Each structure stands twice: as structure tokens, then as C-alpha cells.
Amino acid sequence: xxAIADLETPxxxxxxxxxxxxxxxxxxxxxxxxxxxxxxxxxxxxxxxxKRQLELGAVGITVQKLGEAEVMADAGIDDILLTFNIxxxxxxxxxxxxxxxxxxxxVADSAASVDGLAAAFTDPSHPLGVFIECDTGMxxxxxxxxxxxxxxxxxxxxxxxxKLAGLMTYPAAGKYRESxxxxxxxxxxxxxxxxxxxxITTGGxxxxxxxxxAGVATEYRPGTYIYMDRSQVAAGAASYDDCALTVLATVVxxxxxxxxxxxxxxxxxxxxxxxLTGHGYVLGYPEARIVDLSExxxxxxxxxxxxxxxxxxxxxxxxNHCCPVSNLFDVVNLVRGTELxxxxxxxxxxxxx
Amino acid sequence: xxAIADLETPxxxxxxxxxxxxxxxxxxxxxxxxxxxxxxxxxxxxxxxxKRQLELGAVGITVQKLGEAEVMADAGIDDILLTFNIxxxxxxxxxxxxxxxxxxxxVADSAASVDGLAAAFTDPSHPLGVFIECDTGMxxxxxxxxxxxxxxxxxxxxxxxxKLAGLMTYPAAGKYRESxxxxxxxxxxxxxxxxxxxxITTGGxxxxxxxxxAGVATEYRPGTYIYMDRSQVAAGAASYDDCALTVLATVVxxxxxxxxxxxxxxxxxxxxxxxLTGHGYVLGYPEARIVDLSExxxxxxxxxxxxxxxxxxxxxxxxNHCCPVSNLFDVVNLVRGTELxxxxxxxxxxxxx
Numbered sequence: 001x002x003a004i005a006d007l008e009t010p011x012x013x014x015x016x017x018x019x020x021x022x023x024x025x026x027x028x029x030x031x032x033x034x035x036x037x038x039x040x041x042x043x044x045x046x047x048x049x050x051k052r053q054l055e056l057g058a059v060g061i062t063v064q065k066l067g068e069a070e071v072m073a074d075a076g077i078d079d080i081l082l083t084f085n086i087x088x089x090x091x092x093x094x095x096x097x098x099x100x101x102x103x104x105x106x107v108a109d110s111a112a113s114v115d116g117l118a119a120a121f122t123d124p125s126h127p128l129g130v131f132i133e134c135d136t137g138m139x140x141x142x143x144x145x146x147x148x149x150x151x152x153x154x155x156x157x158x159x160x161x162x163k164l165a166g167l168m169t170y171p172a173a174g175k176y177r178e179s180x181x182x183x184x185x186x187x188x189x190x191x192x193x194x195x196x197x198x199x200i201t202t203g204g205x206x207x208x209x210x211x212x213x214a215g216v217a218t219e220y221r222p223g224t225y226i227y228m229d230r231s232q233v234a235a236g237a238a239s240y241d242d243c244a245l246t247v248l249a250t251v252v253x254x255x256x257x258x259x260x261x262x263x264x265x266x267x268x269x270x271x272x273x274x275x276l277t278g279h280g281y282v283l284g285y286p287e288a289r290i291v292d293l294s295e296x297x298x299x300x301x302x303x304x305x306x307x308x309x310x311x312x313x314x315x316x317x318x319x320n321h322c323c324p325v326s327n328l329f330d331v332v333n334l335v336r337g338t339e340l341x342x343x344x345x346x347x348x349x350x351x352x353x
Numbered sequence: 354x355x356a357i358a359d360l361e362t363p364x365x366x367x368x369x370x371x372x373x374x375x376x377x378x379x380x381x382x383x384x385x386x387x388x389x390x391x392x393x394x395x396x397x398x399x400x401x402x403x404k405r406q407l408e409l410g411a412v413g414i415t416v417q418k419l420g421e422a423e424v425m426a427d428a429g430i431d432d433i434l435l436t437f438n439i440x441x442x443x444x445x446x447x448x449x450x451x452x453x454x455x456x457x458x459x460v461a462d463s464a465a466s467v468d469g470l471a472a473a474f475t476d477p478s479h480p481l482g483v484f485i486e487c488d489t490g491m492x493x494x495x496x497x498x499x500x501x502x503x504x505x506x507x508x509x510x511x512x513x514x515x516k517l518a519g520l521m522t523y524p525a526a527g528k529y530r531e532s533x534x535x536x537x538x539x540x541x542x543x544x545x546x547x548x549x550x551x552x553i554t555t556g557g558x559x560x561x562x563x564x565x566x567a568g569v570a571t572e573y574r575p576g577t578y579i580y581m582d583r584s585q586v587a588a589g590a591a592s593y594d595d596c597a598l599t600v601l602a603t604v605v606x607x608x609x610x611x612x613x614x615x616x617x618x619x620x621x622x623x624x625x626x627x628x629l630t631g632h633g634y635v636l637g638y639p640e641a642r643i644v645d646l647s648e649x650x651x652x653x654x655x656x657x658x659x660x661x662x663x664x665x666x667x668x669x670x671x672x673n674h675c676c677p678v679s680n681l682f683d684v685v686n687l688v689r690g691t692e693l694x695x696x697x698x699x700x701x702x703x704x705x706x
Contacts, residue, residue, distance in 0.1 A: 008443050008706045042648060064649045084616070084649065085605040087665050090361050109606050112664040140650055141606040141614050252438040253462050253494040261494050263437070267680055267705055271624040295395060295676060296417045296437065296705075297493055311465040312440050323648060327620055327681070330703050350683050352620055352649075353361045 002340040004333075009250040009314060010264035012325060012332040016341060018244035019049065019226055026208060026225050027057045033212035033220075038062050038081060040203065040223030043323045045348035046332075047075030049226060060103070062203070062221045066094045067351025073102045075347065080104045081201070083133070083168060083221070085113045085141065091353075092120040095128075105129035107168050109142050111155060118159035129165035130156045131201065134186065136179035137172040146186035153195060166199035166218075173206035173235060180215035187216040206235040229322040230281045231274040240281060245325065245332075246316040247280070249298065251309050260300040260309060264317065266293040268328060272321040280317040285309070290317070355693040357686075362603040362667060363617035365678060365685040369694060371597035372402065372579055379561060379578045380410045386565035386573075391415050391434060393556065393576030396676045398701035399685075400428030402579060413456070415556070415574045419447045420704025426455045428700065433457045434554070436486070436521060436574070438466045438494065444706075445473040448481075458482035458518050462495050464508060471512035482518035483509050484554065487539065489532035490525040499539035506548060519552035519571075526559035526588060533568035540569040559588040582675040583634045584627040593634060598678065598685075599669040600633070602651065604662045613653040613662060617670065619646040621681060625674040633670040638662070643670070 004013060030037040039053045040062040050061050050072055060079030063069045069080050079102070086095050086106055098104045099121070108114045108130050121128040132149045135142030143149045149167060156164045167186060171179035183200055190197050202214055203221030205228075211220045224231075227245035228238035249264035269279050271293060279290040279298065287304040298317075302308045309315055319325050326332065327349050334341045357366060383390040392406045393415040403414050403425055413432030416422045422433050432455070439448050439459055451457045452474070461467045461483050474481040485502045488495030496502045502520060509517045520539060524532030536553055543550050555567050556574030558581075564573045577584075580598035581591035602617035622632050624646060632643040632651065640657040651670075655661045662668055672678050679685065680702050687694045 008441075010705055085664075087603055087605050087616075088361075090359075109608060110664055113606070116665075135608055139612070140608075140645075140647065140652055142608055144608055250440055252440050253466070255462060255488055255493075255495055255497055259492070263440075263706070266623070266625065266677060270619070271626070271677075272619065273624070292493075294493065295680075299493055311438075311463055312469075324619060324624075327648075328703065329705070350681065352363055352682070353616070 004248060004335055004338050004340060005314060007248060007333060007340065009248050010268045011248050012329050013246045013248055013316065013335045014227070014332050015244045016334050016336050018242060022226055022228060022242060022244060023053055023056050026222060029209065030211060030220055031057065035211055035214065035217065036219040038201065038219050038221045039226065040064070040221050041068065041072060041348065043223040043226050043326060045326050045346050046344065047072060047077065047347055048344070050075070050077055059219070065351050065353060066091055066098070067353055068348045069098055069104060070094070071348040071351060073098055078102045082106045083170070085109060087113060087116060092116060096120060099128055105131065105165050107131045107133040108152065108156070109133040111152070114152060114155045114159065114162070118162055121161035124160045127161050127163040130162050131165045131168035132156070134167050134169040134182065136169040136182040137175040138170055139172070140170070142169065146182070146189045149186050150189055150193060153190070164195070164198070166197045166201065168201045171202060171204055171207065173204060176207040176210050176213060180213060180217070183217060184215050205232055206237050208237060224323060227322040230318050230320045231276060234276060240318060243318045245322040246283065246318055247325065248314055248316055251311050251313045251315065254311055258301060258303040258308070260302055262298040262300065262315065263296065264298045265296045267295045268325070269293060269298065269317065269319045270321060270324040270328065272324060274320050276320050280319045283316040283318065285315065357601065357688055357691050357693060358667060360601060360686060360693065362601050363621045364601050365682050366599045366601055366669065366688045367580070367685050368597040369687050369689050371595060375579055375581060375595060375597060376406055376409050379575060382562065383564060383573055384410065388564055388567065388570065389572040391554065391572050391574045392579065393417070393574050394421065394425060394701065396576040396579055396679060398679050398699050399697065400425060400430065400700055401697070403428070403430055412572070418704050418706060419444055419451070420706055421701045422451055422457060423447070424701040424704060426451055431455045435459045436523070438462060440466060440469060445469060449473060452481055458484065460484045460486040460521050461505065461509070462486040464505070467505060467508045467512065467515070471515055474514035477513045480514050480516040483515050484518045484521035485509070487520050487522045487535065489522045489535035490528040491523055492525070493523070495522065499535070499542045502539050503542055503546060506543070510548070517548070519550045519554065521554045523556055524560065526557060529560040529563050529566060533566060533570070536570060537568050558585055559590050561590060577676060580675040583671050583673045584629060587629055593671060596671045598675040599636065599671055600678065601667055601669055604664050604666045604668065607664055611654060611656040611661070613655055615651040615653065615668065616649065617651050618649045620648045621678070622646060622651065622670065622672045623674060623677040623681065625677055627673050629673050633672045636669040636671065638668065
């Protein structure tokens, strides 16, 4: 077998045992909370892990873009929630093609979005499921009030080729209680109006261990939980020992006693800070700080670290945010301990549209 | 012909007329300053533009990684400077393979780096050219003093399979005078020791219009100048009218009067801030601010903009940093005015090692 140490750097390592543990822990937690689990594949972008999530009990997957849905449908995955407004003729045509071959549902948060879907989907015998996207505190997409959700739901119900799938939200990290209250208020309003909400779906890894407090929600959509990362450790959702994705890098320069330059920069680790200071956590050197990234160089300050690597040594880094790291690599290396198991293409990488 | 408006979003548009103007302006400036031009292809990653740069008078190209060099060599480009320490057996073997088929030179900034090269390249009849990388203020790689450069140059000169190519630096933006002084001091020291420096190569687009003040430098390596971007406008090196790369995005949601959500997030624009506030400049809406990015969503604040786009409208964005945007797309769209000329693969995208 190939040892990790023999891989060319920079590259991505995925610890299979940690992946398995993370998937099982979240599935068990969701089961105990009586929630369906619908993992977001944006983190791993790998059909094999999507299938493993389904094997372990997930009811389907979540994707963010049509291109991701197409890759996963091609891989044989049948139940897909696309949590993005689909706007415009070209994208509606792609959505129709997917709807012909798999179970796919989407979200809408405006009359314009619903009207576009209603014009494209007109067959009452095979309607498209549409969730109303709700802004429960994130400040991104979504209707702004339960009344807004009700109005938009009526618009979906009035379209013969659409069916109301329920409510969908992505809560702000740390605001799960406010989000749960918003959804509860909306559910009460829909109940009063006698409108059935088949599902109420929420998500987010930062608050995944509070999913049991999600109130009226019936489904949870975590993404990052499969790999975890430095931002999730900072949020209290994981420990470094849970982190399954690391970047393997080589020390290429040590211009001063404490300045170490590695061959991994923003083209590898991304510039995502997510509120953190520094660009990742260096395994084995807890006092090292990744102080700067250019595209191909990472600049590390080892002033506070008694132990320092030498030129040619490799180090492993837990990135701030693992999801966009997956998107930067054509392949990732699946490992077990210090051995390479398999190098696999990141099938849904770069599917931006 | 296809109109830009018919392209699926998000996507990258490259304005061919602006590319041509940017290339010619920089070549003319270098010619007038008596400097060789050696463009860095990390910005465009396209063999066709590398070839155009050579046609217009560039002496060769610069790359940052072996993978980029391999793509460009495959495309028929013969004179390549790889401005990165090449460390380890696997990478040295790839460098040797390149050295057999094209003119390639590299940099070194440590005894370890030179010794690795010296062990791999042993043929005096076909020596590898090595530049001494100098840290003239950037605080990244590079020897820390002219005396350090001299010591390392002697190590190169002592290796039968290596030859001294000269000095290489990447100056800190805005610090071109300090960098020029450093190089002048080093040149004087080498002159006193009777050691010839065939080339002294510097670079950077932020200070490209000060390249005529580069003193003893003989060569200039700009990258971003081909496309320019918001950071270069902020640095005073370009105007928005010079910017050739834009991201075309669609408004997918308008949850409030002034909050506009587009289908371009960090997976399209990157999270690079480069000291700026906000994530890009919106053409036609100068008061709009891109206040937040998630992977697939951009959140824009139009409070200060009297004119606001509607759901389904497209907008064009000049990113903060164009180089990593090229790295996120499998293809880019070459345009002239509002017409698509050709969609081309980004041949050297994702070549991280």
C-alpha cells in the first residue's frame, strides 16, 4: 500500500474511519430526535459518500445547484432536494429533465420564482414538489414572515403542476431557537388555515447537536458534519479528533527561524475565515499559526511552537472550512490511518450552475 | 452568435478587446523601460493567452507550480520560469522530465533546496538554471540578505549540473523602491565578488507602472495585468474600464426591498478580500455592495442604489481578485462586446502541485 507520506503535495486526505463515525453519530442523533436526515452533499461532492449516507438511514440528499443534482442523479441517487431558486428557461429545462428521471424537489421564496416553476411544470399527474424557503434569521434568501410563507404557499397550491412540499429554512448558526420559534409560528398559521405542510426542513452542522430542539421541524439537512473542520470546532460542534478532511502540505522554505512556508495557499485551503483568525489548524503543532496565504504559498508563524518542521517535512492541516476545499481538488485521497486506500475524483466539483 | 445574456450563470466572461489592450500596454511599458517581460500565467491559465503574450514580445512565461508548467509545455511553450522551490523526489523527477523537453528554470532560497536540485541535476552539458529567490520585503520565501543570496549562489555555482540564472524576487505591493534598493545592494555585492548575474527578475501588477523604477532588474513578471480586478483598481494600477474578467450572475431572490441575492458566492468569486471591504464591484450599480458570500449565494445590499435589479436579471461583477476566479471554473467565455466568441477550457485550472 501507499503511505500518506508518499503522496505528492498539496493534496486532500479523507480519513474513512472518521467519516463513518461522523455519519453514524449524526444518523443516530437524528433517529433519537425523530428527525429525518437529508445530508447536504456540497461538502463531499462524492456519490460514494452520498450512497453511504443513504445506507445508514438518510431519506435522501440535499444539493445546492442543478449541476450537483445531475451528477448525483447520474450516480443513481433518486431522492434529491435542491435548496436553491431555479430561475430562467435554461435552468428550468434542466430541472424538468431531472424531474423526469428522479424524485427532485426545489424551493421558492418569491412569486417570480413560483411563477417560473408553474409555467414550466404543468402536468398534474406528475407535479413538482416545492418548499417555501423561509428566512428565519440567516438574512439570505427566504420569505420574511409566516404570512409571507402562507401567501406563497397559496400560489404554489394554485398551480396545477406544482405541489406544496412544506417549509425549508437554513438557520443562522447559533440561532436555532429563534429559527424553531419562527417555524412553529408558521406551522400554527398554516394549521389555522387548514393547509398541510408535508415536511418542515431545517439544517446546519454548527447546531446539529441541538437538532432535537428543532420543534416542528421534521427533517434536518447537515452538510459539513461528514468531515467537520476548524470552524465547527470553534462552534463547539466537533473536536479536532472528529475532523476527517486534512490538507497534506510540504514545507518548501524556512527563510527565518520561525517563518515556515508551505506549498498550500488559498488555491488549496481557500481564503474562508468564517470569523476565525488564521487559516487552519496544524496537526501536531498546536501553537503554529497560519498567518497568511497567497495562491500557492502558506506562511506560518512558529514563534510560539518549540517544535518546528524542516524543509521537506510534510504537515497536515485542518482547514477553516472543508466544503470549498473539496471544490478545489480534482481528486481526494481516501485514507485509513497513515495508508492510502484509494484516490477518487470529486465528481461534483466545480458544478457552479 | 450567442449573446452574453443567453449564457447560464454563474459564469466567467473575458473581454478580448480589454485583454489585448492590457497586454499591449504592459509590453510597451516594459519595452520603453528596457525590461524583458515574462508574464505569470497563473491569472489566465490559458495557453492561448500565454502564446499571445509571447507574440507581443514577452521573452517567456512564469508559472507557480509544476502542473502549470506541464500544461504550458504540452501546449508548445518553450521558455518557462517556475518561481517555486521544488522539493522532494517526485517533484524533482517531474522537473527533470520538463527540463528534457523545454527551457525551464527554477528558484531556490535554501541550501536544502539547492542540494536537492544538485542531486537531481548532474549533467554539466545540460545544466538547470537556478535563480536565488530573495525576500526584498514580502515576508514570504527568499533569502533574507544580499549576503545570504551570495552564499546560496556559491552553492549553485559549486554544483556541476546547475547554473546560476540570477536573482528573483516578488516585492511587497507598494514597496517597489525598497525592493529595488535591496536588489541594487545585492548586485553591487555580486559585482564586487566578480559573480555574474545573468538576470535579475522582479514582478507584480500592483506596481507595474513603476517597473521603470526597478533599478538593476532586467525582467518583470506581472500576472494580474491581463485581466485586472477590483484590488488592482484599489491599488491604482487599473480603472474599472480596464477590467477584462467579469462574473455574470443572476438575481435569484429579493427577499426585501434592498437585499438582492445572486447565484454567485464564494465558489465563484472566492473569499479573497485583499484588504478590501465587500466582495466585488457590480457594473452599472456602483452603489451596490456585495456584503456577504456563502458558497453559492452572494448577498448584496442595494440600500444606497436608486436603481435595483429584479429577480431574473443578470449582473456583471468585477471580482476582488481575478486569479483564483479563473481557478474555480472549468471553462471561461471569451466575449467581444455583448457577444460570445468562444467558450474555452481553463487548461491549467486546479494544477495545485
